[in-house]
Amino acid sequence: MNYGAGVAAGPIFGAPMPDASVTDLVAAIKQYYPSASSMLIFIHGFNNNFYSPFVLGATWTASLSNGSPVLVYSWPSNAQLLKYLDDETNNTWALDHFRDFLIALLNTPGAPPTINILAHSMGNRVALSALDFLARSGMTTTSHIGQVIFAAPDVDSATFFEAIPRIATVANGLTLYGSDHDEALRASREIHGHCRAGLVGCDFAVPSNQKFNAIDASVFHCDALGHGYWSSSTTIRNDIASVLKQGVNAPSQVRPGLIALPTPSEYAFTDPKPGDDTCATLPTQT
Numbered sequence: 001m002n003y004g005a006g007v008a009a010g011p012i013f014g015a016p017m018p019d020a021s022v023t024d025l026v027a028a029i030k031q032y033y034p035s036a037s038s039m040l041i042f043i044h045g046f047n048n049n050f051y052s053p054f055v056l057g058a059t060w061t062a063s064l065s066n067g068s069p070v071l072v073y074s075w076p077s078n079a080q081l082l083k084y085l086d087d088e089t090n091n092t093w094a095l096d097h098f099r100d101f102l103i104a105l106l107n108t109p110g111a112p113p114t115i116n117i118l119a120h121s122m123g124n125r126v127a128l129s130a131l132d133f134l135a136r137s138g139m140t141t142t143s144h145i146g147q148v149i150f151a152a153p154d155v156d157s158a159t160f161f162e163a164i165p166r167i168a169t170v171a172n173g174l175t176l177y178g179s180d181h182d183e184a185l186r187a188s189r190e191i192h193g194h195c196r197a198g199l200v201g202c203d204f205a206v207p208s209n210q211k212f213n214a215i216d217a218s219v220f221h222c223d224a225l226g227h228g229y230w231s232s233s234t235t236i237r238n239d240i241a242s243v244l245k246q247g248v249n250a251p252s253q254v255r256p257g258l259i260a261l262p263t264p265s266e267y268a269f270t271d272p273k274p275g276d277d278t279c280a281t282l283p284t285q286t
Contacts, residue, residue: 022104026111029069038114038146039069040244043098045121045154046087048077056231069112073098075126084191091122099130106141114146114172116244121184121227124153124197128160131167145171147244151230152177152198154188160197161205168211173248175240176214177230178204184227208264213248215239215258216268222279233279235272 029036044053057072075094077087105111119127127148134145148171153160168174180200188196195203206214222232230236235257242255249267254260258267272279 022101022108026105026108029071029112030110033067033069033112036067036069036112038116038244039071039112040116040118041071041073041102043073043075043117043119043123043126044077045119045123045152046077046084046091047081048074050074050076059231059237073101073126075123084188087122091125094126095129098126099133102130103134103139103141106143106145109142111143113143115143116146116148118149118151118240119153120151120230121154121198124150124155124160128153128155128163128167131170132163134170135166147171147173147175147247149240149243150174150176150197151240152179152182152185152227153196154185155197156192157195157197157199157203157205161207164207164209164212168209171211173243174209174212175243175248176212177217177236177240178214179216179218179220179226179229181218181221181226184225206263206265210250211248212265213243214266216261216266219269219272220276220279229279233272233276235269235276235279239269 029039033039042053042057044056051074053072053074057070075098076090078090102115106115117127117131127150131145131148134141148167150160153176164174176197178198178200180202182196182199185196185199189199189202200216200218204214206212217229217233217236220229220233220236222229230240239255239257246255249255249258249260251260251264254267257269257273259270260267
């Protein structure tokens with residue numbers, strides 16, 4: 001069955017598998033990770049070539065236990081900054097393909113019982129669409145969705161936040177990392193005429209839900225566009241690893257480096273840890 005995008009898992013499965021069955025993929029995962037109780041699917045954002053997301057996939061593999069595979073879902077991006085609208089078309093095309101792949105994975109015997117998802121930027125549209133389908137359909141699956149990480153989501157804010165209560169019914173936990181210094185999302189807002197879910201302060205209507213955390217990472221600014229903080233900051237990478245292992249914050253138990261904000265479900269990073277100093281240098285405000 002062809003799902004329309006390359007799939008690879010962790011440091012072991014480095015070749016694209018557009019025509020391989022999910023059964024074959026699960027068998028390969030079982031061969032190399034025989035005792036895996038969970039796995040992570042990473043979905044990249046726009047302006048990527050096919051292979052660069054695998055480098056990030058390896059980064060997350062190193063952050064997790066050796067027994068937890070990382071699978072990279074690489075949808076067709078043009079790897080050109082000025083091809084945003086073309087990437088958007090390709091991303092829309094990939095929605096159904098990823099949905100079908102995820103459903104097949106969740107229902108394939110032998111797959112890890114817990115499937116976690118980490119999506120960045122435009123890749124969040126792919127994840128959100130599939131999760132919303134699962135929630136609306138009421139489908140019963142063999143495996144289940146564990147933690148879902150939305151990193152700097154380039155998704156319409158209203159669409160995203162209205163979907164949270166629904167998709168919370170099919171996932172153990174949902175975590176959003178956003179920033180008010182994300183110039184890529186500011187540009188996307190100008191293009192679409194609407195706020196983006198990862199742009200803190202712009203229609204940031206966070207719903208109160210015990211399974212959902214919205215985390216303000218504005219203290220970090222690791223690149224010119226302020227869009228890659230989630231992977232460049234060691235503090236945030238460690239926090240994501242903690243989410244995958246421990247789940248979302250509860251108001252009475254907040255992870256180190258974060259503070260609870262007055263609004264329910266919202267948190268923010270405080271002073272960064274040593275080693276993240278360059279990431280914590282904010283741009284000059286005008």
